[in-house]
Amino acid sequence: MSLPPFDPVQICTNPEDSHLCCSAHFPFKTAPGLCSRCIAVQAAATEEASAKILFERVKQCPVPTFLFKGVEKKRRIQQLVGDFSSETKKARTSNTSVVKNLPPLQSTFRPAIPEKTSTIAIAFGEITIDAESGTVSTSLVDVMDTELDTKVCELHDTLTGKGASQYVYKATIDGVSYAFKRFYNVGANGVVSLEANAKEVQKEAQRLGQTNWFWEVFKARAEQANISIESDICVTDFEIVCEVTKANTDPSTACGYSNSDIDTSDVPMVWLKEPFRSGRPEKWSGTNQHPTHHTSKLGNTLNAFAHFVYTQSHKTVVIADLQTTRARVGNKVAEILFDVTTHTKAGTSGVGDHGEEGIKQFLTQHECTARCEALGLVAFNKDE
């Protein structure tokens, strides 16, 4: 069987990469080597089986039957026809009437089994950003407060994605889909406690809020200096979500904690909520890799932005793990920044903060481009 060139369906191009797989396509992986999809592709018995995995694991839907030949095609059409089999028998003398009797094409793409969800009550934590300094403060809600304003949320029981430190679950609130993220790896050994998760979620919210502030200042600076940048970049929307687990209700299955974990904890189950995006992320820098992008305006703008963040923060913050996904925001398409990490002098900005060493790596690797220069960003003294 031959599949049309569904670029970018390919085996992991960078097996050394420990964060995203297959040049940043689904699925995510957490260690160097091939991802689960590529392992499955390699282990497949036939070429057809591996092509099917390549397609279905990336597109998240069944392979259309027209891509198959011979027995497999017959089998798949049979599957598709299902209850229509009696009509099919009647029509067997004429090929065209078989086609007429097929249900509409879209029915092939209906998911076979509806996913299990937990119905939970949630409340939103508070996030405030100081317009002058860009300092972000966050707080959780008091889940014992009986007058707390809560919302109903359907949270899927099984993951839809995985990063180096987070699990991602799909959630629905008022009919709108969101991604709910929690931490399963915070650098230390063992299970992540509710406290550690709550702390990291708040730190991620702080990093996102701060990145948003830096970006707005950077954009204004470029506009003022009349320097062309890729301006359709924005930082993801985000909120801090607390699960409100009342005395006789269970926490969500997705949270991974038991009733007694929740009962004995000082903090509730906390999630980072973002819009649900299905696009493939493009990665521009790693935790300690800061390559220069000469040919992409988006990449080159982010290079200059990273330099700007270091300068604007008085040499206390380096931004890392820059990645974007194209998504619709309002009535236009934007490049969405998300999942950023930072290196800080104090080393306290959360998972991925390598402190002074992370800052040093950036200073060594960053190459100033014409865009840095045009924005008045001074090249680093590499011995600093």
Ligand SMILES: [Zn+2]
């Ligand atoms: Zn892969």
Ligand SMILES: [Zn+2]
């Ligand atoms: Zn990540």
Ligand SMILES: [Zn+2]
């Ligand atoms: Zn620079």
